Amino acid sequence: MAEFGRSVPRLEARAKVTGRAEYTHTMRLPGMLHGKIFRSTVAHGRIKSIDTSAAAKIPGVHGVFTADDIRRVIPDPYYGPAFHDQPILAMDKVRFVGEPVAVVVASDPHIAEAAVHEIVAEYEDLPAVYDEVEAMTSTAYVHEQLRPAGSFADLKHLKGVKSTNLALAARLRRGDVDKAFASAAHVFEHTFRTQKCLHLAFEPFASIADACDSSITIYTSSQGPSFVRAEIARLLGWSQNQVRIKVPFLGGGYGSKLYIKLEALVTALSLLTRRPVKIALTMEEQFYQITKHPSTLRIKTGVDKSGRITARQCEVFWNGGAYADVGPRVTHKSGFVAAGPYDIENVAIDSYALYTNMTPAGALRGFGIPQLAWAYESHTDMIARALKLDPVAFRRLNLLREGRPHASGTILRDAPLEEVLDRLCERLNWSAPFDRGSSAIRRGRGVAIALKAAISPTTSVAIINVSADGSVTLYVGTVDMGQGSDTGLAQIAGEALNVPAETVRVVPRDTDVTPYDMGTLGSRSLFHMGNAIRIAAEEVRAKIAALAREVGEPEGSNTPMAELFKKKYGMLAGNIIGTGTYKPDYTPAEHETGQSTNITPFWMIGGAGVEVEVDTETGQVRILKLVNVIDCGTPINPRIVETQISGAALMQLGFTMFEKMHLDAGQVTNASLADYKIPGFFDVPEVMVNEAVEAYQHNAPFGAKGAGESATLCVSPAIANAIDDAVGVRLMELPLTPEAVLRALRSKAGAPLEEA
């Protein structure tokens, strides 16, 4: 175990700090043209006309293209990972403000930008819908019919359904909640909401396509090169080996850079212009690409006299925006675990994916679980308070134990919920007396705990190539977007082959080179790709042993690789190549109940504890201490795990305290970093604790699993619980702004805040 538990510095650190690391956003190709997008100004409307004539006349403009042009090279230009519902450019109608309607291609991005302003489009307004609950019953239909794809296309009841905004309804049933509620000592019911906010990677979306005859190379800032390759091949009607996706380093992703974003558009433009074409969005344009799901969660819980939760019912409404993106999968997969990390006999969950006339929503660091945990861990605290139970004790009483079935039907394994909760209490000094502040400045504290299932089943393939001098090259499609996967995966390869991680070369992601991987998402890479690497390394070791036998080395002799190669080939020649494919076991859910005995190959656990100070005169909340404890099995690289925990927690802190896209009739009114605040240095809590418990995931490579999302899960409810603890007000909607706190305080005092 030489490579494990060692905080190997990031392999790419030097390239990044010296500016040598390559990003799509700064790449240029010879002869490259630049595209700029003309976007819809209405939320829902029929396109009456698009006048591109003035734009086309501007010197330097190579062409102005609309959906009609796109269809000349891609006849059926609808894409998407779950539904094929999103057109490359708007066709016939627009469905959200900011939707791409036309695109200018010019020799220079500034010329393209100027020309975009010369385009004039006329729309016939259509009724629009924005709220996810209203969308269930609204007759303002965003789509004329459902276009499910992939495994969703196999769900016959979805095929071609018309007149609905409900893209998907997923359900889970265990026991009989109605009976349990009827016999419960107490029943609690609350409704929580989350806001629309977004990923805002510091490298905005950027893609370059270079089409040449019957092949195309796309350079793109993507978390999922294998998906992009398959989807572009499908759109073009080509085979996968005609499509090459190259992904340099990413300046962040967080779930935004998955599936198709700009790739299909630049593909069409390169085919139309026969030149490389780049589109790189501005920071502001990111508000029109993909967001987190706003959501409404109605949660109802029955508790018996001893404080045991006997029943829980959840209704989750996911606001998917105008196009499904991966929303139906978020709806389905996160639905499974909406009842939280508790041992509950009777569970009923309904999870609804809804279309609305807003920027599409996708996965954002947690695949829906942060929204769910916000609701159920606020709710759990409210019950404990109502029952006058210590919130930690109430949780401990109800926590799911190792070996017990989760509501989904899957047995809990390698999921140390209690250890995480214990460590939280320890770091918060929970049992010690707590200074609750005085007069206007009140103090409080809160905890929350949650679990997440991995998306399953998904596949990863790894190749390891040992050169004749014994040096190791690793081929993985996992995208290093700042999380340190190159380093972590090199450590797994190094551990398996007994070489230092620093000497392992990780080849840049390129679908011509790095084999299939489902995508860098959902904290799946370390486990799935790690297992693929482990399998590949086993093949390498077996081949080395065979080579040693072949050249007559005695069993167990530790002859250097270079010597073995030289004995076999007479010189430094040849390679030893091992390949590994990993796909975990999985049991499909039973149709009627939605239950499965194996929904996930591993569980992720996150717990948060906070101490806050609330200024009752201003509503201002200061985070004095933020503790995040997670389970990631055996940490490979403690330093990277720590930065993943703190990064996730701070990102969620922004979503909790202030981030929100404000919309007015579908128009984003704060689409800039001047108006949309993200956490800055002064927002970092005074004390931050970022820890992983000691654990071991038995089916994982050397016991390790992902750590990227777990610290996002519980920050929001822990803070809301701490605010309640401090000042006795309960906020039911994110973000927890000073205004919201103040309104709640005034309302509690019987004096609602006057509008200014």
Added chain:
Amino acid sequence: MAEFGRSVPRLEARAKVTGRAEYTHTMRLPGMLHGKIFRSTVAHGRIKSIDTSAAAKIPGVHGVFTADDIRRVIPDPYYGPAFHDQPILAMDKVRFVGEPVAVVVASDPHIAEAAVHEIVAEYEDLPAVYDEVEAMTSTAYVHEQLRPAGSFADLKHLKGVKSTNLALAARLRRGDVDKAFASAAHVFEHTFRTQKCLHLAFEPFASIADACDSSITIYTSSQGPSFVRAEIARLLGWSQNQVRIKVPFLGGGYGSKLYIKLEALVTALSLLTRRPVKIALTMEEQFYQITKHPSTLRIKTGVDKSGRITARQCEVFWNGGAYADVGPRVTHKSGFVAAGPYDIENVAIDSYALYTNMTPAGALRGFGIPQLAWAYESHTDMIARALKLDPVAFRRLNLLREGRPHASGTILRDAPLEEVLDRLCERLNWSAPFDRGSSAIRRGRGVAIALKAAISPTTSVAIINVSADGSVTLYVGTVDMGQGSDTGLAQIAGEALNVPAETVRVVPRDTDVTPYDMGTLGSRSLFHMGNAIRIAAEEVRAKIAALAREVGEPEGSNTPMAELFKKKYGMLAGNIIGTGTYKPDYTPAEHETGQSTNITPFWMIGGAGVEVEVDTETGQVRILKLVNVIDCGTPINPRIVETQISGAALMQLGFTMFEKMHLDAGQVTNASLADYKIPGFFDVPEVMVNEAVEAYQHNAPFGAKGAGESATLCVSPAIANAIDDAVGVRLMELPLTPEAVLRALRSKAGAPLEEA
């Protein structure tokens, strides 16, 4: 056999004719600097001083570097495939006119060029040697001591030898030539010479290095990326996975772009400047990089009364120039077959690699065999004429038959010498009456036949990756330099996997991506890499069969790949990857005799027949008809084979008729394409026949072997033999210029040509 015998159009044809194909010569990297070389003006001299101060002052010049600078980043800057004797820049002394002494690096190649003219160097002249036979005994030593490397370093008697220009003496002994000569009915002895000429690829040498911290990427016009990687790693003291060699298409190679050419120099410059640095030679500079070996061959043959050759002795002197490059290997390997394709009981061969003060010599399309065949097939014809035997009948009588041991000791297998000779006679209509011309214009005809062993043992590795949609990607290090290897190898993969070659993607050569290959040289690729592909395809087929079983397909069902993947992974996910390593069996030569029972995995056979018209008043020779017949096993792609035969024959036609580097005290006096004539359209013979006999190489992939060199072997002697047949003069030295013919005619008539 769907893919075999099908003239699939070149996969890269469209990219090449549309100008989209990438060449190193036209590549640019951001921030790239350009290097220009300051070269020695003396053939042999001690460097007294180099004044770079004026050059360094020119605006735009980033630096002027000499050997002292190189040693700051590469302490021991000597490289070479056989001997580590060549410094990156001249150290202490210069050994040939044109040797790199200093280099200017500037923002623009024209600035660098101008600055080079400002450099002043002073040399102390040393005695020089130019002739290979003189070099044997000259005391003008080119090197202070021998620096053998690799397998040559294992030859203890070479290590550190001083005061010699003899780099290597190789020998082969079979039977007892002295005894056989003593008892022979006739003994013939002649000496033949070949000139200094060169490859002259239409894309001159070009390399770009981009060094970054502890890794480097080199873009280079190279036939041997794996060698370059290993040698640069050795020079830097790095591991191989820190060095990446990317090779785009090549505008020709012919053996010139092997081993290290500009790669070590640009590596040092990029490390020194911390910028990408490119050096691209001009056409003229190619005269100072690498050439064909001039040679002298003394050949002596004993013949019995029946016309059977009983003994042959060869002494070959190879003029290697100032640095060994691959010369010692040419000396050694071609030495084996210097006695020709005949069944001779007593053979003695001595083959000498010599240093002289000229541009280094390497392999040029035939690895020395064209020089040898020129001699032995001229000699064979002279014997037949002297014995008044038909030259074809004399050859047929002595030809080595299938199953008989070659002089080297290796049994002849799959080497249809008789079929090649028969086909030649057929195409020349040899037995029919021949119009011999009249008065001043005389006609003649001649034939020649030769065989070549492959360089052995060498290793190739191939990877085949099948994507989830069933499309196939092929990873090979074989460099497509115009010979059509991408297409031919795709056909082998297609044949093995039952897919059309046009659908196979061949990934560009990149040592981070394409596995080890010894090099694209010596017609080895189709056989060696073809076998590696065959092995990789077998693994792929086995894995597909296993996958089919796993997903429950009945045995023998022909379910499409995409279906199998979908059944296994639930979507278009995963890969099937097969790898193949091929290294033929080989028996090392016995030390005393040089014999081996297995010197080559396959034999190459080339035969040429010509009809010429000689103008006895001018010495002008017109080639009326040039027939080349080769054995390449089963032709994979008949059209490519045909163009390989015609291309090789025309290249050798230039070396035969007019190409020659003229030297004056070591100074090349015709170092330009204006003064050094290569074949043009008007030099193409009126009738050209390019054919391969029907054959099958049993250990080859689907019976196929290489075709790139075989038609170079016999063009020179066939033409000389035809001239002799036409006008009764025998030329003993190449090229066969009108002046040489006229001199010989006058000399024969007793009237030597007066100097003009």
